[in-house]
Structures are given as structure tokens and as C-alpha cells.
Amino acid sequence: MTSSSTNLPIPQKSIRHRSSSVGRIDVGDTSSPSLSTMPTTKSSRRRSIARLAELQDKSSTDSAIVHKLYVGFTELTYRHTWIWPLIVLLIAFATFFLSAPDGQIHQFLEDMIVPSYHIPGTDQYAKGVNDFKFVGFYAIFFTFLREFMMCCVLRPISCWFGITKEAKQKRFLEQTYAMFYYGMTGPFGLWIMSRLPLWYFETTPFYEQYPHKTHDVFFKIYYLGQAAFWVQQSVVLILQLEKPRKDFKELVLHHIITIALIWCSYRFHFTWMGLAVYITMDVSDFFLAFSKTLNYLDSPITAPFFVIFIGVWVYLRHYINLKILWSVLTEFRSVGDFELNWDTQQYKCWISQPITFFLIFALQLVNFYWLVLIFRILYRYIFTGVGKDERSDDEDEDSTDDSTDESKKSQ
Template identity: 70%
Template sequence: MSLAAPPPEGHRRRGSSVGNIDLGDNTSPSLTTMYRSPSSRKRSDARIAQLSSTPESDLAVAGKIWVAFRELAYRHTWIGPGLVMVSLLATFFLSPAGSAVHETLARGILLSYHIPGTDQYGKGVNDFYFVFFYSLVFTFLREFIMTCILKPLASACGVRREAKQKRFMEQTYATLYTGCSGPFGLWIMSKLPLWYFETTPFYTNYPHKTNDFYFKLYYLGQAAYWVQQTVVLSLQLEKPRKDFKELVLHHIITIALIWCSYRFHFTWMGLAVYITMDVSDFFLSVSKTLNYVNSRLTTPFFLVFVASWIYLRHYLNLKILWSVLTEFRTVGEWELNWDTQQYKCWISQPIVFFLIGALQLVNGYWLFLILRILARYLKGDNPSDERSDDEEEEEEEQVEEKKNQ
């Protein structure tokens, strides 16, 4: 099993178990990397043929402009969300301050509920607009980065096959995102009594009804990222992967945790969970990316990933889960009071425990599969049925193309 040099030209490389972790991957497909069926490619060919015809009227010219735009948006998936985003931003900046249009757009573009005379922000319905708008921003950024930066990078790194390029692009984008969000979350935590993953402060000064600018920006930005991921995943814009059901369940639980922790003021606990997910996902994505480019670092980094996954996704999350059992009731006030927004009580404790526990069960399932890959590697096995997703997709595409010929 060679991890050092790329295979000879024309040789189909059997994917190594090390670093080729198809399970435990929280990255949803993007529009750029979704499966393009033979039928969608035929429609693209039809549009190209239509563009090559000579228009006989002004209406036909206008029709060709629309067809050209559809083909361009098909090839460059960032154009659609980019136009919507730019239109909203232009309308916001060009509309008079104080007008109904300006104020409506401000709800989504800017953080709302600043408390005068402080550095704190409250919460409210406008935060939904913020999450919605930045879900659109993340859609644009992801598609633009993948199409204009990561696809050329994949070719430069010797990743030629289309299906493998998709995986490379998805994982490299995940590396970029978690490489920023993880350190940002740790920096925010370092300014709070939570450092380093202290659990007692979750409950000492509860409820945390306000947060500073950076905390709120991080929290709602993460919500926007996960909403965008969940929408793309739930629409099933590409062939479901091996752990599709587990991935959907993971995203649903994560969205539920985000909303409940924000609405009921358990944001300090939510911050700690966010960080454990982001940092472990960073090591996962780097490990997979190294494998796609046949790097010598694949094996040692895979071992680093396994250690980080166990520490972050299990040790620290179990520490948080244990605090829900032992400190949730005994530290701080314990009552249900809607007027004072005091929700740390008999009903919230089992809900919090259930959501984090469910997340831990999904992580535990993925850990089992990851350790199985590790065990096979340590034994020196490379089972014949251990195929990478890109090889499976290529074979399915060939079958599909034959059916449509």
C-alpha cells in the first residue's frame, strides 16, 4: 500500500483505507459537486446547440440570452446565489436610511438588538433573517471557492477524475471553513470563564440572555452554515452516500441543538459543542484531502485525526453530557420562569441530555467505523471490497450513460 507517490498514468488506484474515510464526514455536497446525470448533460448539450443557431427575431435573441444564462449558471453554480446576494446588498446600500426597504434588509445583513451603552446584543426574531441571508452568502462563497479556486487546485494537484475532484473540493472547502471557525470559537472561549472547556460556568450565571458582538456573530454564522448544509443535504441533490441516514440525523440534531440552545439561553454550552465539532472536522477534512493527493503525510495525519476525534467528539462531549447530569440542577437557579426567561428546570434537563446524547450516539457509530478502518490498516489489510466512493460513482455513471445511449 503506497501512500507516497501517485500511481502511474492510466492505472486505477484502489483507494487506501487510511484517510479515505467516507463515514463520519459531516460535509454535505455543494451544488458544484452534486451528481450530474446523463439527462442533465443532455440538456446542457441541447442548450449549446440552441445557442449555435441563428436567431430570426428580437424575441429569439432574448430567448438565446436566457438560454446562455442558464448554461452559464449550470457551469458556474455561484452565479445564481451571487446575483441574489449582490442585488440585496445593492438595494440595502442604495436605499435611504430609515426607509422600509432599508430597515427590512438591515434585519438580515446586520446584527440586531444592540443594547445601548454596552457591548452586548439581545435576541429576537430578526436573528432568523440574519441566518437566512448568511445561508445565502455561504452558498455563494462555497460555490465560488469550489468552482474558481478548488477545481483548478485539484487539477494542479494531479486529481483528474471528476468524482475524485468532487471529494477533494468538498473536503478542502471544509478544511478552509473549519480552519477558520475552530480557532475563532476557541478565541471567543478564551475570553470567557469557559476556558478551557470548563462546564460549571454553563450554569453559574445562567441565563445568558445577551452576548457580545463576536459571540453572536459566531453563533448565528454557525447556524447559517449548518442551515445551508442541511438544506442541500435534505434536497438530495446528489446520490446519497454510505452514511446518508446518519448524516441527515446528525444535521437535524445539530440544528435542533442550535435553535434550542439559542432560544433558551444555553449558548455557552452550545459554544463548547460547536468547537468540538469544528476542530475534529478540520482534522478529518485534512486527513481525507491528503489521501486524495497521495501525500506521505496521510498515515501520520490519519492517526492524529483518530486521536483528535476521540478527545474532542467523545471525551469532551461526554464531559459536557456528564455535567448535564451532575451540575445542571445543583449549580445556579433551578426553576421554570417565563417572565425572567429562566429555563434551567425539570423539563429542559432531559431535553438537553437527549439532544447531546443523540449526537454522541451518532458520533459513537462513526467512531466504530473509523476504528475499523484503523484496525484494518494496522493489520496491513486492504480488503478487495473496500472501494472509494469516487470509483463507485464512476462505474455508476458509465452504466447510466450506456442506458441512455
């Protein structure tokens, strides 16, 4: 399940480049832009210029100095979008550690920060409403982590590589963060799978040991952490009022399907199947982000890695996911109990089978749409020599030019 508002990298080729509208489609990229890389509006740029001008004014009174501090903090949080999420996290942690352990506030924060429903005498955790609090809190954490990485870590790295053009730098930040995130969740998910009977993408255990009502702490943190990541992505997507991507509708559909899969699989105990789907998306997203990053760096290995990426994409997002989809048709009913029993939480039944099939199939349709575009890009690269990554630079350059013009007018 998968990453940012950028486009699929088109391998560079040492021939004459020609413009292509295909290069402007965000193929397979499933994460929303971050707060720091969202398109800036003219009004927000005007306000920033006005604040900078106000900070340059001479101040003599105490009230004027206090007002300057407020204006300066506002401009600082405008440039560093990680500050407000950090403040919220610090307040929550400070209140948690300083409050009385038996107090209601402490208990509420503990439900948000620490996994709930540990079963005494075991290493297993059950499920409950407190898990919503956990997801909400770590959605804020992922907001902070993403914005901090982009503003304070990845942006200096992009400058070190000589990527200073705003539009290209934003795409570079989004993809390198995707590499960072999926580079951790992919191996972590594979490690969790290796400790379970479903290794390596075995489908029969999905149904043999169903329902999976409890999990160890690593599985629970992984699953709810992924839910928090996708909730955070969906919130940013809602905040993104503009639609710069050509596949914006497909992106929204992917987010809806993903959130539905996460909630349904967790609530109705199909988490082993959900784990397998998570891994296929995370690992392929890492290769996707890596391929794009190589393209931005004009790396000589961009072309061969692009081919490797296509192989990984086809294997994980199609072969493995179709294998899971086929198991829903062939093993869902025949392996393990097949009945609806609310008392025992046995939900593998006549109604959950078509719902499960529909959600995974819908995800497969979106991935197949992107696969067609991937092969179209590959075809144009091989047979027409189109190696230039046009994307939506024109719009970004216009925005930058507008900002420059406004800055000149204010001087």
C-alpha cells in the same frame, strides 16, 4: 457541529491494495455535498448537451440572438452554481444602500444584514425574531461562498495537483472547502472561548452565570453564522434526492440533532454550552478534512496524520463531549438556580435537563457509530493491508461514462 459527501481517508501503504466496502462509508463526514458536487442526473446532462448544441447554431434575427443569450446564461449558471446566490446578494445589498434609511425595506434588509438588538451603552446584543432573518440571509451567503470557492478557487487547485477525474475531484473540492471553513471557525470559536470564564472547556460556568441572555457582537455573529451554515447544509441535503452515502440516515439524524441543539441552546440561553460543542466539532472536522485531502494527494504523511486525526477525534468528540454530558447530570441541577420562570427567562429546570442530555447524548451516539467505523478502517489497514479508498467511485464513473456516451450520440 460540524463536513461533504466523501469518505474517510484510508492511509496509503506501499503494499498490494485490496478493495474494501468499508472505504465506501462516509465516516464522520457531516456536511452535505455542494450544489456543484451533487450527483448529476442523466436528464440534466442531456439538457446541458442540448443547450451547447443550440449555441452552435447560426443565428441571424434579433430574437434568435436574445434567445441564445438566455440559453448561454442558463448553461453558465448550470456550470457556475454561485451566480444565482451572488445575484440575490447583490440585489439585497444594492437595495439596502440605495433605499431611504427610514424606509420599511431598508429596515427589513438591515435586520437581515446587520446583527439586531444592540443594547445602548454596552457592547452586548440581545436576542429576538430578527435573528431568524440574519440566519436566512447568511445561509444564502454561505451558498454563494461555498459554490464560488469550489468553482473558481478550489477546482483550479485540484487541476494543478493533477486531480482531473470527476469523482475524485468532487471529493477533493468538498474536503478542501471544509478545511477552509473549519480552519476559520475553529480558531475563531477558541478565541471567543478564551475571552470567557469557560476557557478551557470548563463546564461549571455553563450553569453559574446562567441564563446567558446577551452576548457581544463576535459571539453573536459566530453563533448565528454557524446556524446559517447548518441551515444551508440542511437545505442542500433536502435537495439531494439521491442517497449515495452508506450512512445517509446517520447524516440526516446528525443534521436534525444539530439544528435542534442550535435552536434550543440559543432560544433557552444555553449558548455557552453550545459554543463548547461547536468547537469540538469544528476542530475535529478540520483534521478530518485535512486527513482526507492528504489521502487524495497521495501524500507520504497520510498515515501518520491519520493517527493524529483519530487522537483529535477521540479527545474532542468523545472525551470533551462526554465531559459536557457528565456536567448535565452532575452540575445542571446543583450549580446556579434551578427553576422554570418564564418572566426572568430562567429555563434551567426539571424539563430542560433531560432535553439537553438527550440531544447531546444522541449526538454522541452518532459520533460513536462513526468512531467504530474509524477503528475498523484502522484495524483493516494495519492487519490486512487494505489501503485503497474505494468509496463510491463506481457510481461516479458510471455517471461520467453515461455523459460521455450521450455526448457522442449528440454529435
